[in-house]
Amino acid sequence: MKQGSYDFQAIERRWRRHWQDEKTFRTLGPGDAGFDPQKPKCYVLDMFPYPSGAGLHIGHPKGYIASDIYSRFKRMQGYNVLHPMGFDSFGLPAEQYALEHNVHPAVTTESNIQTIRSQLEFLGLAYDWDREIATSRPDYYRWTQWIFLQLYHAWYDPDRVWTDAAGRTTRGRARAIESLEAEFASGTRKMTPVDRDTAGDRDWSDLNRTERQTILNNYRLAYQQDMMVNWCPKLGTVLANEEVTNEGRSERGDYPVYRRPLKQWVMRITAYGDRLLEDLDDTGMPDGHGGTFSLDWPEPVKLMQRNWIGRSEGAAVDFQVLHPDTGEPVSDLRVFTTRPDTLFGATFMVLATDHPLVNPENPDCLVPAQWPADTNERWQGEVPAGSVSEALSAYAAQSQAKAEPVANNAEEKEKTGVFSGLYARNPVNGEHLPIFVADYVSMEYGSGAIMAVPAHDERDFAFATRYGLEIRPVVQAPPGEDQTCFTGEGTSVNSPGSGASPFAINGLPTREAQERITAALETAGLGCFMVNYRLRDWVFSRQRYWGEPFPLAIAEDGAVLPVEPPVLLPEMEDFRPQTSDDPDTPVQPPLSRAPESWRTIKVAGEWAQREFNVMPQWAGSCWYYLRFIDPHNEATFCDETRQQYFMPVDLYIGGAEHAVLHLLYARFWHKALFDLGHVSSPEPFHKLFNQGMITADAFQDSRGVYVDIREVEVREGEPYHATTGERLTRSGGKMGKRFKNGLPPEEVGTEYGVDTLRLYEMYMGPLEASTPWSMEGIRGMQRFLQRVWRNLVDAAGELRIGGELTPELDRLMHRTIQRVSADLEGLRLNTAIAALIELNNELVGETDVPAELARNLLLMLAPFAPHMAEEIWERAGFQTGSIFVQQWPQADPSRVVAEQIELPVQVNGRVRGTLRISPDATEEQVRQAAMSMDNVRRYVADPAHIRRFVYVSGKIVNIVV
RNA sequence: GCCGAAGUGGCGGAAUUGGUAGACGCGCUGGACUCAAAAUCCAGUGAGGGUUACACCUCGUGGGGGUUCGAGCCCCCCCUUCGGCACCA
Structure with a gap:
């Protein structure tokens, strides 16, 4: 050179x-020698990478380069910039990679981290590497476990009204579980009917340890429940919904996935539904250092979160189920509806296939042995059956099979169902409605039961048409709208008019009718206003090895005993999940095969068995932005003063693929930590930015095999294989190892x-x-x-x-x-x-x-x-x-400012020339100058008769003739 | 099906948010340097018309309509691509 x-x-x-x-690029924080508290702070964060074995390609660092540029810029502007990097290193892919290479994931993970760190260093990224963290290292995950325990030891008090540092008044707050125990003990809080299932009519003080725990479990933010999960026997694990393809197979490996109930740890994220929704737009949230802020997020991301939460307002209405023999009302059937104004148009009811009312194992199940006389043959199901129960279970099995593994696709749009032999009584008019079981109603939303109003709901309409049920319009569509199955808002008809009925809504517009009827239901004790969410509680257990162990053990009487973190993953030769082809195999997490010395533990003098599930990959990324602030603290997850100084994150850059789940989970944890006093802002990320992808052409040969882009030669715009000369096909899209179209940044x-x-x-x-x-x-x-x-x-x-x-x-x-x-x-x-x-x-x-x-x-x-x-x-x-x-x-x-500016001159909106003139020129001077231009005069026939003279100062002249 | 984002030269993209459409880069064309090539430098480059030359003119931001002195930008209808959700009662 x-x-x-x-x-x-x-x-x-x-x-x-x-x-x-x-x-x-080392960053100093409060407590560090040389820290200058006068400097404003700026926290610039990247979504940290998953350390895959393949390393990074040139598409990956786009966001990192951007955040690097921004943080260097802010640093030069005098900010104390925090710009850290770490690794999201727990999870299924690391485990799979380790299995394939027959090396322990702890080893492969650390070597992958080395690879990626050196790639990031190669790119000259100005990270403070002293703050590096990896979610799979014990000094990190012990605090993930600690946070889990905070959530386990907390409950959500929906009635708590409180005021935060910015003066916002909020209803609902997470509180220590002890406060709930105290309320039960003193009797200030009454047990709910669900609690009474456990307690009977005994007082709190009469309950034993496990009974109390069972009740507290109904309130904890981290609780245990039997959930329908996506079970993949071939992978030997439960999968998250997003890990299941539309065809109901596993994203990884393409194996069948089955729905199956399993006792799981679950996070009560639904308790925060309203706050997660409202704070997306709240303009006055406390930032922890005396100011306020609001989320500066891309509107589409906010919208996706709103849709994901899916808040809908409506009414809960209690119908009465009639005893098939006596005809007497015997039990309540609660439904959720967003259209209480159509209550008079209900002509039948539908239950989910797994609704307790039709579950023969349930003592309250009322399903008769025989169909009522004259039951339409088509209502009895496609499979001939001896009894109603048999028909129902045959239908349930059939729809499960049809939906097998998991039906996500819309192909099976057909609405089918079976009559349950039962009738319900409509509370507002006393009509008897047949109760059907159909798979278009899901147990997981609302109460798993609906009132069907075929005149105003497309699904009910399809069902009613198929089974010959009455379609009774009760909403008049506005003129010009199609009246058949009108689902919009209109005017109530065919309902009680003014007069004696408390449900008089005839003639009222939809909104008013809804309010009126909801209030009347409430007065009559037949229902109430209700909010429902699409958002479900978050299944938090995984049957894997490579994840955070739960800091819990189970005592012999079944009581859950918290264990002081860290709970280290045991060394295991064979950490494979138990796989099988049989969907009914017992679920055995790898940790159940850990050495005896790990599996059992003495907690407060009592022998107990550890929890064998591990946490999902999302757990570590829920709070990593906090650990970066104080990565080496052994006394606490993040020092309060430092947290207060650096939070919230000023700029968070990452891909749009995390628009919902990661960001929602992290917000949820942050809010819970906020409620419990561990962090000082209700939201973690001030400004969010989604960088786009770098795409690349991919090339395939005649067999469809991807050809490395380094092997591709383009001649006259057409791609050929450089060595074989074969003509290749080109397709554009994501850069990735699979497509052989990514290059390593080093190259x-x-x-x-x-x-x-x-x-x-x-x-x-x-x-x-x-x-x-x-x-x-x-x-x-x-x-x-x-x-x-x-x-x-x-x-x-x-x-x-x-x-x-x-x-x-x-x-x-x-x-x-x-x-x-x-x-x-x-x-x-x-x-x-x-x-x-x-x-x-x-x-x-x-x-x-x-x-x-x-x-x-x-x-x-x-x-x-x-x-x-x-x-x-x-x-x-x-x-x-x-x-x-x-x-x-x-x-x-x-x-x-220039001495002379160029001023375009238009005649009738078309540019006819450019004027060089002082920016301070008066309109009159501009007019004089413009009118003297040759090309202007050519188009202005009569300078004395100008219809209009437009002068936008310093911008443009337009002469209208 | 519903919701969202986006369609601008041969290509990637700009346009102070209603004020000269095509900044900047790639590519391409011509020229300089060189024995030659690369590199570099200079000039040109939306399409069409027009001039000896300069002027200058017409069309042009997915398509069609509208508002405005003026529309890539605002409004209505339609088309295409990408992303999200998908029986949510």
Whole structure:
């Protein structure tokens, strides 16, 4: 390499090492020597990666580069920037990877972490590596376990009204479980009917340990329940819904998945449904240091969260089930409806196949042995059956099979069902309605039972049509709307009119009718206003090895005994899950095969068996942003003063694939920690930004096998295999190992330079957009950097700094400072780079660059191309010390204004010329000048008769004739 | 089916949010340097018309309509692509 040429490899190697050795990007917090409390803080966070064995490809670091640029920029603006990185290293993929390579996951995980960390370091990312964390390390997961225990020891008091630091009044708060026990003990809180199932008519003080626990379990934020889960026998584990494909098979391995009830640990996230919804838009949340904030999130993400929570208002209505023999009302059947105004249009009822009322094992089951006389044959199911119960269970089995493994697809739209032989009494008009069992009603939403109003619900309509049930319209559609099965809002008809009935709603618009009838139901004790959520409680158990063990043990009497964390994962030779082809095999988590010495433990003098499930992968990522603030604290999960100082996260960058689950789970934990006094803001992430993907063409040969992009040759726009010459097919999309279309960043960085790679990834388009990678495009950025180098360094390696700023260059410089600063703040990195290119292009051909301009150019370039900027900065000797401890340049607005501006002149909205004029010119002066232009006169027939003269100051002239 | 985002030159994309559409980059064309190539530099580059040359003109932001002095941007209808949800009562 010649002395004066841009030797990016040497430069990048040198500064990479320098920053590491000098710990240039170490962040100080409260309590650290040298910490300056006067500096404003800025917490810039990336969604941390999952350390896969394949390592990163050039698509992965897009968001990391952006956050790196932003955090370097903020640092230069004088902020105390916290910009950490870590690894989300527990989870099924690590376990699978370890199985495939026959190495313990603890080993593979750590070596994968090494790989990825070195890749991130290669990219020159300014992380404070002293704060690195990995969710699978005991010093981290002991605190995940600790937080679990906080949730276990807490209950949600929906009636608690309280005021937070910003003066917001909230109803509902998590509280210590002891407070609930005390309320039960003193009798200030009454047990619910569900609690009475356990307690009978005894008082709290008469209950034994397990009975009390059973009742408390109904309230805890982390509780145990038999849940219908997605059981994959072939993987030997329960899967989350998002790990199951639309075809009802496992995402990983494509094995069948079955629905099956299993006792699981569950998080009561539904308790926070309203607050998770409301705080998306709350504008006055306390930030923990005296101010307030609101979520600055992409609107589509907020919307997805709202839809996921799926709050819907309606009414709970109690119908009475009639005894099949006596006809007497014997039990209540509660339904949820969003349309209580259509109560008079209900003509039948539908239960979920697994509703307790039709479960023969349930003592309250009323299903008669025989169908009532004259029962329509079509109501009796497709399979001939001896008794009603048999018909029902045959139907349930059939729909389970049809839905087997898990029906997510809409193909089976057909509404089928079987009559239960039972009738219910409509509470508002006394009508007897046949009760059906059908698989279009799910036990998991509402109460698992509905009143069917076929005239105003498409599903009920389809069912009624099929089984010949009455369709009775009770809502008049507005004129012009289709009256058949009208589901919108209109006017109530065919219902009681004004008069004696408390349910008189005839003639009322839908909303009013709903309010009226709900109030009347409430008065009559037949129902009440009710809110339902689509959101379900969060199944928190996994039957795997590579996850956080629960800090719990089960005593001989079944009582749950908390165990002080850390509960370390036991060393196990064979950590494979028990797999099988049989969906009914007993569920045996790997930890059940752990050594005896681990499986049993003495808790407070009592022998108990440990919990064998582990936590889901989401657990570690629910709070990692807190641990970064205080990663080595052995006394607590995060020091309060430090937490208060750094939270909330100012900028959180990551992919849109986490728009719902991760962000919702993390918000939920954070709110619970907030309620319990462990954190000081109700939301963790102030500004959220979703970066787009880098896409790439993928190539397949005639057998459909993907061909590595390095093996592809493009001739005349058509792809061919470089060695075999075979013509290939091209498809665009995600970059990934599967498609063989991703390149490791080291490969590209070594060939073109890391600064070039960084610049190109940011220049491809807006950060939020997905854009295709191009090997030609990256050359443009390399040229740009080389041009910067040549403008500042001559062939002999001497700096070309000197001379005086011309007014034009001075103006351009200030204008560029303005543009780059504003674009950086708004993460419009592509246009910021364009502005830098424009400035640099102006310097091409100059013999030397005035010092002030060179300085500012380097400062502005530094966040984007840190290695080069640091190198020239040092050579120029403007100031001692890293360029990243220098002040970001300030634009002087007064020096941006030009003496003359170009003013487009339109006639009838079409540009007919451009006027050069002082920006201070009066409208009259502009008018004079415009009217004297040749091309304007050509289009203005009669200058005396102008219909209108539009002058937008400094922008445009439009003459309307 | 419902909800959301987006459609701009050969390509990636800009457009101060209603004010000269196409900044900047890639590619391409021509030129300089070179024995030659690469690299670099200079010039050009939306389409069509027009001029000896300059002017200049017409069309043009997925399609169709509208509001406005003026629309890529606002309103209505439609088409396409991508993302989310999918019997949620």
